[in-house]
Amino acid sequence: MGAVLIFTHENRLLVELARSKLEVAGIAVFLKNEYAQGATGELAPHQAWPELWLERDRDYERAMQLLRDAEGQADWICRHCGESNGAAFDYCWQCDSSRPPG
Ligand SMILES: [Zn+2]
Structure with a gap:
């Protein structure tokens, strides 16, 4: 506890x-x-x-x-650098790659 x-x-x-x-x-x-x-x-x-x-x-x-x-708040993983990004972002905070579709 x-x-x-x-x-x-x-x-x-x-x-x-x-x-x-x-x-x-x-x-x-x-x-x-x-x-x-x-x-x-x-x-x-x-x-x-x-x-x-x-x-x-x-x-x-x-x-x-x-x-x-x-809703829609799941983190996403950057396909370019593998960084985990918050759902609020459309671009990777680390390498600036765009969010993968889906
Ligand atoms: Zn990245």
Whole structure:
């Protein structure tokens, strides 16, 4: 029992999007490393990524379901460089390739 990490991404906006999705559903969440980025303008190391945590680990499966089910919000994998991109983006953030159809 306790808090559990549900989502992390180097893009803080995606983490905040996930947070609001879960909050709307009534799931208690909090952020870690929310302000870890931005000082240098460079990519932060993984451990400094903003993290979205559930206050209760029993919410985990429901939260994962919500994040997966959000219509058209599934991440997509870039065919060019293999990077995982948020659904909000039509181009790979890393190499600028366009999103594959479907
Ligand atoms: Zn790419």
